[in-house]
Amino acid sequence: MPTADDQPMVRFREVTKRYGDLVVLDQLDLDVAANEKVAIIGPSGSGKTTVLRMLMTLERIDGGVIEVDGEALTHTSRNGELVPADEGHLRRVRGKIGMVFQHFNLFPHMTALQNCMEAPVHVLGLSKDEARTRAEELLAMVGLADKKDQYPARLSGGQQQRVAIARALAMRPKVMLFDEVTSALDPELVGEVLNVIRRLGAEHNLTMLMVTHQMGFAREFADRVCFFYAGKIAEQGAPEQLFSDPQSERTRQFLAAVLEAG
Amino acid sequence: MQLFDWQFALEILPTLARAAVVTIEATFLGFAIAAVLGLVLAILRRSQNPWISSAAGGFVEFIRSTPVLIQIFFVFFVFPQFGIVIPAFTAGVMALGLHYASYCSEVYRAGLDAIPRGQWEAARALNLSPYRTYYGVIIPQAVPPVVPALGNYLIGMFKETPLLSAIAVVELMQTAKIIGSETFRYLEPITMVGAFFLVMSLISAVGVRQLEAWLHSRRG
Numbered sequence: 001m002p003t004a005d006d007q008p009m010v011r012f013r014e015v016t017k018r019y020g021d022l023v024v025l026d027q028l029d030l031d032v033a034a035n036e037k038v039a040i041i042g043p044s045g046s047g048k049t050t051v052l053r054m055l056m057t058l059e060r061i062d063g064g065v066i067e068v069d070g071e072a073l074t075h076t077s078r079n080g081e082l083v084p085a086d087e088g089h090l091r092r093v094r095g096k097i098g099m100v101f102q103h104f105n106l107f108p109h110m111t112a113l114q115n116c117m118e119a120p121v122h123v124l125g126l127s128k129d130e131a132r133t134r135a136e137e138l139l140a141m142v143g144l145a146d147k148k149d150q151y152p153a154r155l156s157g158g159q160q161q162r163v164a165i166a167r168a169l170a171m172r173p174k175v176m177l178f179d180e181v182t183s184a185l186d187p188e189l190v191g192e193v194l195n196v197i198r199r200l201g202a203e204h205n206l207t208m209l210m211v212t213h214q215m216g217f218a219r220e221f222a223d224r225v226c227f228f229y230a231g232k233i234a235e236q237g238a239p240e241q242l243f244s245d246p247q248s249e250r251t252r253q254f255l256a257a258v259l260e261a262g
Numbered sequence: 263m264q265l266f267d268w269q270f271a272l273e274i275l276p277t278l279a280r281a282a283v284v285t286i287e288a289t290f291l292g293f294a295i296a297a298v299l300g301l302v303l304a305i306l307r308r309s310q311n312p313w314i315s316s317a318a319g320g321f322v323e324f325i326r327s328t329p330v331l332i333q334i335f336f337v338f339f340v341f342p343q344f345g346i347v348i349p350a351f352t353a354g355v356m357a358l359g360l361h362y363a364s365y366c367s368e369v370y371r372a373g374l375d376a377i378p379r380g381q382w383e384a385a386r387a388l389n390l391s392p393y394r395t396y397y398g399v400i401i402p403q404a405v406p407p408v409v410p411a412l413g414n415y416l417i418g419m420f421k422e423t424p425l426l427s428a429i430a431v432v433e434l435m436q437t438a439k440i441i442g443s444e445t446f447r448y449l450e451p452i453t454m455v456g457a458f459f460l461v462m463s464l465i466s467a468v469g470v471r472q473l474e475a476w477l478h479s480r481r482g
Contacts, residue, residue, distance in 0.1 A: 056387050094389050105384035109402045118398060119388035171388060 007070050009034040009175060009207040010055065016063035017050055024050050026231040027064065037201055037208045039218035042228030043254055048211045052177040055209070056099045057090055069096055069174060098168030099177040102184050104160040106152040112139060112163045113148040116170045124171065138166035142196050158189030162196055178210035190214070197221070215258055219243050227251045271450045274441050278454055281437035288355050288433060289420045295359025296419065297412065300366025304374060305396060307367070325364035331425050333357045338429040354426035362419050369411045373404035406477050413470035417463055434458065
């Protein structure tokens with residue numbers, strides 16, 4: 001019987017995802033330990049974003065099992081057999097996961113503060129006062145205490161993305177997913193968002209999975225880097241090793257192309 | 263014989279004014295049904311359960327493809343054969359509301375379709391319930407842009423209320439007909455009813471345009 005300590009926070013077991021005939025993820029196995037920071041890199045179409053979207057239950061999986069914190073995400077155990085989970089189970093397990101999107105996806109008709117209060121009030125059942133206190137603390141942490149009453153349209157992309165991070169954190173997730181969170185930003189706004197993520201990593205007990213094109217950030221921040229190619233992990237390892245001495249030819253080609261471009 | 267008897271027009275004005283109240287009541291009650299039921303139908307049409315979505319879609323197509331007058335007759339004359347007896351005014355309002363609900367549902371559908379997928383995904387990632395997703399996130403964004411289109415259906419429905427005279431609801435048209443049959447003068451009452459609809463429609467159209475401009479400035 002495994003103890004809580006050696007149990008991974010996130011586990012993919014032979015997870016497959018298809019769109020019609022196209023196999024996006026091919027029997028993926030991936031374990032992520034509690035508090036581990038995993039960067040996912042790879043060419044577009046390699047399935048890297050799909051990994052996060054399946055974990056957030058935004059995509060149905062076609063085969064295999066995903067476990068979060070020791071619990072099957074999309075399945076429940078009934079008489080020793082794994083059967084597809086109902087919405088109640090999905091909602092409970094989903095509560096352990098937070099996600100930040102490439103295009104922020106803030107609710108445009110709510111202020112920054114209201115964005116961060118909506119789910120804590122209506123999902124966690126916090127009182128308005130508790131939720132406001134929590135939201136204000138988080139907005140202060142991402143450096144936006146003075147913008148709390150602004151609507152998203154009045155905020156820069158970097159500020160919107162920081163609100164989105166605060167909004168996800170307000171649900172106190174154990175796992176945070178970052179899906180190309182700086183890809184839609186002007187270059188000068190990338191730093192402020194990465195700084196917030198650095199701080200999160202340093203100050204909070206969070207398991208993080210991030211799909212990113214920021215190789216410098218991945219190298220500096222991640223505990224492990226996974227290089228995806230054609231629906232599989234082609235290579236993974238510590239950032240120093242993977243970036244300085246890639247073993248796979250695919251990785252070498254990809255890194256050469258990315259470094260040349262950027 | 264003088265062409266338009268102003269004295270007679272003045273005499274029947276209070277009677278017509280009282281009937282106009284019935285017309286306006288029928289319009290707003292009918293539209294309240296249409297606005298609420300239309301939204302419900304639009305949401306049911308998006309259900310992931312194929313039975314629910316196709317039932318809602320079939321209902322909308324059925325209602326839109328049959329004349330409103332037949333629907334009014336059906337509710338008023340056919341329902342009683344199955345033991346459902348509904349007073350004329352209620353039957354008329356229900357039928358109009360039902361008919362326009364199907365048109366409103368298409369308007370709402372366009373509004374709902376315009377919401378980016380990212381909004382649904384953010385709501386799901388935050389674990390909002392389906393109810394809260396619609397009520398707190400989707401509807402507040404989907405409805406304001408379609409309010410002008412709904413306003414045009416309100417005006418359209420207002421102009422269809424004379425159909426209720428066919429089941430003897432004493433609204434404007436029916437009142438004008440009664441006056442005509444009692445006095446053998448049709449020119450004044452029918453003209454006045456037409457003028458009333460013209461004026462009210464023009465005023466409402468200006469109102470809808472201003473609402474549109476206001477919503478636009480708010481979004482800008």
